[in-house]
Amino acid sequence: MKFQLLPSTFEENGKASPRQHLACFIVDDCVSIDAGSLAMSTTSQQKKQIRDVILTHAHLDHIAGLPLFIDDLFATIRRPIQVFATDEIIEILERDIFNWSIYPRFSELENDNGKVMNYRSFAPGEEFNVQHLQVKAVKVNHKVPCFGLIVSDGKTKFALTSDTAEMDDFWQVLNEEENLSAVLVECAFPNELEDLAHISYHLTPKTLKKELEKIKKPDCLIYVVNIKPMYRDAIVKELAELGLENLQILEVGQIYEW
Numbered sequence: 001m002k003f004q005l006l007p008s009t010f011e012e013n014g015k016a017s018p019r020q021h022l023a024c025f026i027v028d029d030c031v032s033i034d035a036g037s038l039a040m041s042t043t044s045q046q047k048k049q050i051r052d053v054i055l056t057h058a059h060l061d062h063i064a065g066l067p068l069f070i071d072d073l074f075a076t077i078r079r080p081i082q083v084f085a086t087d088e089i090i091e092i093l094e095r096d097i098f099n100w101s102i103y104p105r106f107s108e109l110e111n112d113n114g115k116v117m118n119y120r121s122f123a124p125g126e127e128f129n130v131q132h133l134q135v136k137a138v139k140v141n142h143k144v145p146c147f148g149l150i151v152s153d154g155k156t157k158f159a160l161t162s163d164t165a166e167m168d169d170f171w172q173v174l175n176e177e178e179n180l181s182a183v184l185v186e187c188a189f190p191n192e193l194e195d196l197a198h199i200s201y202h203l204t205p206k207t208l209k210k211e212l213e214k215i216k217k218p219d220c221l222i223y224v225v226n227i228k229p230m231y232r233d234a235i236v237k238e239l240a241e242l243g244l245e246n247l248q249i250l251e252v253g254q255i256y257e258w
């Protein structure tokens, strides 16, 4: 399985920045998990192939690229963009984003080939298929409705917490899974901003360490994502100080094969 966190921004020399401002993960060049930089950082091949987008929640850094992606491709879309989300998240998108004030309601629009966008509602805990992938969504502990995902292609499996504070349900479901290769965990703030992390429902290296103790998968690789760009250096240092061998930072732009 091929996995990539798309770049969000660019350095002054035009190269992709290692800092993550937006969340957009591409699986096998054809399925997107969240859509933060979907319009901005996909290759032309990915733009042709990606027609399925799974959303963990509706925060802007996870959806910013979705309206622009559909807009950019509007005339060329033959198979509608399918947006997989819970009913609650779909309601938020229709009310607050695709409402004709912020952006067009693409779910009502057609091009010469037919519809350009469909919603596909999923229920937490129930497995659903997206292309060749089997996906399970489990509610995590964020300020808004938000779902961690467990994704399998039949051979390889990974889990992604999305944005969350301390939680138990997701880890319990994850511990029942077999053949789990990688777990992607968020860590948004440094330890000194523990209060801010608490009120915004995110983790710090200190609280992350406690969460990792709940994972009963000793062979599983742990990747940290969603590091707030402004605090990246401090967070990376504090994560290194945890001294955990199987823990690494998921590098922006890099292609991982699991």
Ligand SMILES: [Zn+2]
Pocket: 057, 059, 142, 163
């Ligand atoms: Zn969020």
